[in-house]
Amino acid sequence: MTSTSDTTPTRRGATSATRWADLARNPLVGPLAALVVAVVAFSLITDTFLRPANLSLILQQSVVIGILAVAQTVVILTAGIDLSIGAVAVLGTIILAKVGGSHGPEVAIVAAVVTLVLVGLVNGALVAWVHLPPFIVTLGVFTAMYAATQLYAGSQVYPVDKGILTWLGTKLSAGGLTITTGVLAMLAIYLVAWYVLSQTAAGRHLYAVGGAPEAARLSGIRSGRVLVLTYLAAGLIAAVAAWAALGRIPNADPNAYQNANLETITAVVIGGTSLFGGRGSVLGTLAGTLIVAVLRNGLTQAGVDNLYQNIATGVLVIAAVALDQVSRRRVQT
Amino acid sequence: MLGPRTTPRSRRLRRTLASAAACAAALTLAACSSNDTGDDADASGSPVKVGLITKTDSNPFFVRMREAARETADDEGAELIALAGAFDGDNEGQVAAIENLVSQGVKGILITPNSSTGILQAIADARDAGVIVIALDTATDPEDAVDATFATDNTQAGVLQGSWVKAALGDAAPNVAMLDGTPGGTVDTFRHDGFLQGMGLTDDSPQIAAQENTNGDQTKAQTAMENILSAHPDINAVYTINEPAARGAFQALSDAGLVDGVTVGSIDGSCAGVQAVADGEVGATVMQFPNEMAALGVKAVVQYAANGAKPSGFHDTGAQLITDHPVSGLDSKDSAWGLENCWG
Numbered sequence: 001m002t003s004t005s006d007t008t009p010t011r012r013g014a015t016s017a018t019r020w021a022d023l024a025r026n027p028l029v030g031p032l033a034a035l036v037v038a039v040v041a042f043s044l045i046t047d048t049f050l051r052p053a054n055l056s057l058i059l060q061q062s063v064v065i066g067i068l069a070v071a072q073t074v075v076i077l078t079a080g081i082d083l084s085i086g087a088v089a090v091l092g093t094i095i096l097a098k099v100g101g102s103h104g105p106e107v108a109i110v111a112a113v114v115t116l117v118l119v120g121l122v123n124g125a126l127v128a129w130v131h132l133p134p135f136i137v138t139l140g141v142f143t144a145m146y147a148a149t150q151l152y153a154g155s156q157v158y159p160v161d162k163g164i165l166t167w168l169g170t171k172l173s174a175g176g177l178t179i180t181t182g183v184l185a186m187l188a189i190y191l192v193a194w195y196v197l198s199q200t201a202a203g204r205h206l207y208a209v210g211g212a213p214e215a216a217r218l219s220g221i222r223s224g225r226v227l228v229l230t231y232l233a234a235g236l237i238a239a240v241a242a243w244a245a246l247g248r249i250p251n252a253d254p255n256a257y258q259n260a261n262l263e264t265i266t267a268v269v270i271g272g273t274s275l276f277g278g279r280g281s282v283l284g285t286l287a288g289t290l291i292v293a294v295l296r297n298g299l300t301q302a303g304v305d306n307l308y309q310n311i312a313t314g315v316l317v318i319a320a321v322a323l324d325q326v327s328r329r330r331v332q333t
Numbered sequence: 334m335l336g337p338r339t340t341p342r343s344r345r346l347r348r349t350l351a352s353a354a355a356c357a358a359a360l361t362l363a364a365c366s367s368n369d370t371g372d373d374a375d376a377s378g379s380p381v382k383v384g385l386i387t388k389t390d391s392n393p394f395f396v397r398m399r400e401a402a403r404e405t406a407d408d409e410g411a412e413l414i415a416l417a418g419a420f421d422g423d424n425e426g427q428v429a430a431i432e433n434l435v436s437q438g439v440k441g442i443l444i445t446p447n448s449s450t451g452i453l454q455a456i457a458d459a460r461d462a463g464v465i466v467i468a469l470d471t472a473t474d475p476e477d478a479v480d481a482t483f484a485t486d487n488t489q490a491g492v493l494q495g496s497w498v499k500a501a502l503g504d505a506a507p508n509v510a511m512l513d514g515t516p517g518g519t520v521d522t523f524r525h526d527g528f529l530q531g532m533g534l535t536d537d538s539p540q541i542a543a544q545e546n547t548n549g550d551q552t553k554a555q556t557a558m559e560n561i562l563s564a565h566p567d568i569n570a571v572y573t574i575n576e577p578a579a580r581g582a583f584q585a586l587s588d589a590g591l592v593d594g595v596t597v598g599s600i601d602g603s604c605a606g607v608q609a610v611a612d613g614e615v616g617a618t619v620m621q622f623p624n625e626m627a628a629l630g631v632k633a634v635v636q637y638a639a640n641g642a643k644p645s646g647f648h649d650t651g652a653q654l655i656t657d658h659p660v661s662g663l664d665s666k667d668s669a670w671g672l673e674n675c676w677g
Binding site for chain 2: 046051258259296
């Protein structure tokens with residue numbers, strides 16, 4: 001999809017040059033091109049990359065960060081940022097494991113969803129109604145949630161019994177391709193988020209609140225409510241990510257996913273969503289998530305040291321933001 | 334190293350020579366034929382791929398382990414692919430690393446697991462795919478989730494620290510502060526219990542004045558020791574989970590003017606830690622041998638690729654007491670020896 005600033009339909013009879021310019025301005029083009037280039041390059045460099053088993057592996061490895069990155073995208077589209085999302089998801093895994101052990105998996109899922117939505121509500125209320133900067137609010141919630149998780153877990157790891165708590169790890173085979181239900185869940189969440197953001201009034205409002213808050217206020221959009229709902233949705237998505245995490249590793253570890261916040265921001269930024277709000281898309285974020293996973297996997301296949309992989313990811317993030325700045329300037333002139 | 338694609342040719346050559354030598358040596362065995370009929374990676378003459386997954390990239394212990402693995406791999410004509418988790422507790426990162434290594438056809442994976450249980454499924458999948466998995470430094474739970482474990486016997490290392498501290502105290506009644514690592518950590522528990530065993534104490538002995546968790550972090554250890562000293566200025570013995578914790582303890586003791594008369598013991602054998610022993614900041618440390626773990630691991634994988642022989646069980650890579658104040662009845666080396674053999 002495209003953001004509000006790019007939705008002008010191509011004029012009938014526009015020259016091909018303008019069409020190309022329109023295309024180049026579409027924030028989805030960069031990330032998709034990068035993804036294609038990476039896939040082609042690794043297919044040529046290594047003999048193992050293009051195997052169906054390996055490709056499905058990349059999808060499986062993207063599930064948890066990919067789902068969390070949807071939450072991060074909607075928050076960033078409102079010109080906010082969620083530094084708590086990873087820690088909140090980890091709290092979700094511990095709730096699922098502990099409550100699941102004592103009260104059964106159904107109760108655990110309800111408990112995790114309710115708790116994480118409440119945390120989202122707290123984030124949203126502080127940002128929208130107390131007018132605190134999202135950076136500060138979510139940083140504080142991150143610190144508090146990390147500690148609360150450690151306390152609740154007693155600094156222990158909880159293995160999870162199989163069943164619906166690990167259901168999102170169920171493997172589905174079709175031909176040579178093996179994917180998990182978690183992969184399908186991730187794709188479904190992207191689809192829903194794309195639909196809501198681009199095809200509904202609520203989605204348009206969210207873009208407006210992030211991109212042009214004053215105009216949004218003047219046109220009667222209730223910004224506060226939009227913001228609260230956004231953070232609330234982020235909490236809900238984090239609960240799904242927590243569930244998916246247990247599908248991937250049937251073990252709730254309070255020390256896990258410490259870098260999840262940064263990894264989601266990386267995926268969002270590489271996916272072409274502007275950190276200044278109002279511009280970008282979840283489909284870009286999906287591409288961003290996959291680019292990072294493809295890089296990790298492909299560079300490993302090519303025998304490149306871990307630390308060089310981190311350098312590559314870092315360079316990519318800076319390049320993506322630079323690209324955003326350049327195209328933003330072009331839009332303004 | 335950004336150009337690893339420039340090296341396979343020479344590695345391939347060395348690998349071919351090495352396997353030829355191995356075949357010559359094993360002429361009477363079926364090893365060569367099984368090698369020839371082995372999978373296509375071997376038949377095409379590419380080097381044996383060995384994966385190494387450490388807990389993190391940054392810890393000097395793992396840096397030394399990675400260097401030793403690379404040196405051994407070069408000697409053996411194998412190709413080493415080193416990966417790591419992003420932080421202590423990064424199970425997802427380690428699982429992805431295992432999957433990626435299996436996907437590219439490694440013969441064996443050497444891993445220092447972040448969580449002794451979190452990655453068991455990925456390890457099982459790897460072993461099902463015909464890859465041998467060897468735990469280095471930290472055992473899995475259960476231990477037979479991997480083919481073999483090459484590690485320090487951490488209980489024994491703790492016993493050595495405890496025995497030395499007890500002997501160094503002489504006739505003085507012990508009044509002990511324990512600077513532990515992370516609650517629930519297996520290595521942490523083994524060392525803690527070993528120390529008490531060496532001291533002849535138990536967890537509820539009145540001789541233990543205080544206990545704090547430091548996560549093995551120097552700053553946290555210093556804060557913990559400062560707090561302990563303000564409540565118990567008469568501490569005369571300190572257990573530390575590792576050398577950064579020991580240096581933190583020394584800083585606190587020195588700020589409080591209590592260095593004399595307090596015996597500090599530690600474990601690890603890093604060069605900075607041994608230097609602290611040489612400088613008299615730490616009384617004794619117990620050296621581990623990460624290079625030994627890595628070298629044995631790489632050799633075991635190469636061996637497996639050559640003739641299908643799998644290692645099994647727990648291999649103790651040794652623990653050496655390092656001190657300039659030797660006590661009778663305990664084998665120890667001085668800090669000069671330690672500085673020659675330290676890691677990091």
